[in-house]
Amino acid sequence: MNAYDFAHQIDAVRHRADVLGNQAKISPLPSSEILHQCLEELNTALEELHVAEEELRQQNEELATARQAMELERQRYQELFEFAPDGYLVTDPQGKIQEANRAAARLLCTSQKFLKGKLLINFIPENERRAFRSRLLRLHEMEQIQDWEVRMQTREGIRFDAAISVTMVRDNEGNLNGWRWLVRNITARKQAEAQMHAIRLENLQLQEASRMKSQFLAVMSHELRTPMNAILGFSQLLLRLPYHQFPPQARNMVERIFNSAKRLLALIEDILDFSKLESGRLELRLQEFNLAELVTATTEELRCLAEQKHLTLYIYINLSNPNIINDSDRVRQILVNLLSNAIKFTDIGGVSVEVMEIQDRIMLIVKDTGIGIAKADLKKIFQEFRQVNQCLTRKQGGTGLGLAIVDQLVHLMKGNITVESKLGEGSTFRVELPRIVSS
Incomplete structure (x- = not known):
């Protein structure tokens, strides 16, 4: 019941009271009966008013509750909006x-x-x-x-x-x-997006540059190797002629041409191998072979280089089973690179090669007493074209690819390589390889 209904009901009660008063004036009934009847009618009207009042009070309470809830909701919305x-x-x-x-x-x-x-x-x-x-x-x-x-x-x-x-x-x-x-x-987000876009663009450019570099190295290596083989072949033919057909000076010149060509061909082979490794095109030719025999033969081939510098060259092999499955040519290449580097940068003392086994893996250790490597340079030595001591490497020769090739070959074989070194105290390279390399 609203206020309008309540007012309407009050008007109805007032109207009924007026009617009762008028009837009392003209009624032939005794005054006591008329009074009693009027009181009854008035009581009935008052009861109806009381009921209406209770309904109105209840509605007012509900309205107050609803208004309070609405105010709380408005306040909550305002706080959410504000904060x-x-x-x-x-x-x-x-x-x-x-x-x-x-x-x-x-x-x-x-x-x-x-x-x-x-x-x-x-x-x-x-x-x-x-x-x-x-x-x-x-x-x-x-x-x-x-x-x-x-x-x-x-x-x-x-x-x-x-x-x-x-x-x-x-x-x-x-x-x-x-x-x-x-x-x-969203300024920070836009800046991050721009930075990510720049990084992606730079990565694409680096990938393209790397691809072009690898392609260039591969093409140039093939192109250079062809005439170099011809130079080696003709030099060998000239050196096979009878000694008296050559003046001593001319024969010495041919020998120098032959040795320089062999050295240049080895450099070209390094570049070609590296380009294949970098592009993922080099595949291992797996076979079973005797590791002890390979290490011994390879070390003996390089012994003459150590003797020219008056260095001692030691071999220690401790294998219960020397047979492994790997690419023998690539294992030999790893050993040749490590040994030739050790001899190249050692002037006093010696170089040792040790082969041992640790459970189902083998360890190749090449140790020298050479010039050593500074701690700051240790993390850089496996990078391509990286030569720690430019003066010495220029004097000794090389492309700076030897250790980079070793590192990538070792990882291709699912192995790992570590190095320990101190300046003036030599270096120790450890190559750990699985006994059986899977394709």
Whole structure:
């Protein structure tokens, strides 16, 4: 029951009381009977009024409870609006700000009081306002926009990237009443995206450069190897002629041509191997062979180089079963590179080669008493074209690919290589390989 119904019922009781009074004046009944009847009618009316009063009181209590709940809900909404981490704005249909939360004020570097009554377009850079205004006009057809990326500016003119979501606000009759805006600063995200794009672009460029380098090395190595083999072949033919057919000076020149050609061919082979390894085109030819025999034969082949420098060369082999499955040519290549480097950079003392087994793996250890490697350079020695001591390597020769090839071959065999060294005290290289390498 509302207040109007309650007033109407009071009027009805008053009307009934007037009727009773009029009837009492003209009634032929005794006054006591008339009084009793009037009191009964009045009691009935009062009871009805009491019931109506109780209903009205109950409705008032329900209304007060509903009003309190609504106030709590309004307060909760206001707190969510006010303390939201993103900027929230409410504007009229023309974009004039009516409400703004704290985050919006911080985002635009001003106060909430200042924002109210200002046009949102004032916080758009001038050169982008036409596009913003055009988009705002189209909002009437779209009703909402999600993650609209625009450039905004603070009150001081500092620009930033923003993501805006806009939702239409309607009145009770469904007409446009304004817009609700969510504004988020995405400058950090845009910068990160730009940085990631630059990194991806740089990676693509590096990959392309690496591919072109590998292709160039492979092509040039093949092209250089062909004439170099011809030089070696003709030099060998000349050296096979009877001694008396050559003047001593001419024979010495042919020997120098032959030795230089062999050295150059070895460098070309290194470049070709490295290009294959880098492009993933080198495949191992797996077979069973005797590791002890291979290590002994390879070390003996290089003994003459050690003797020329008056170095001792030791071999220690401790294998219960010397047979392994691997690519014998590539294992030999690893050993030759490590041994030749050890001899090349050792002037006093000696070089040792040790072969041992650890469970189902084998260990090749090449140790020297040479010049050693500085701690800062240890992590660089397996990089291609990296030569730690440029003066010495220029004197001794080499491409700087030897250890890079060893490192990649070892990893191709699913092994690992480590090095320990100190300046002036020599170096120790350890190569650990599985006994059986699977294809």
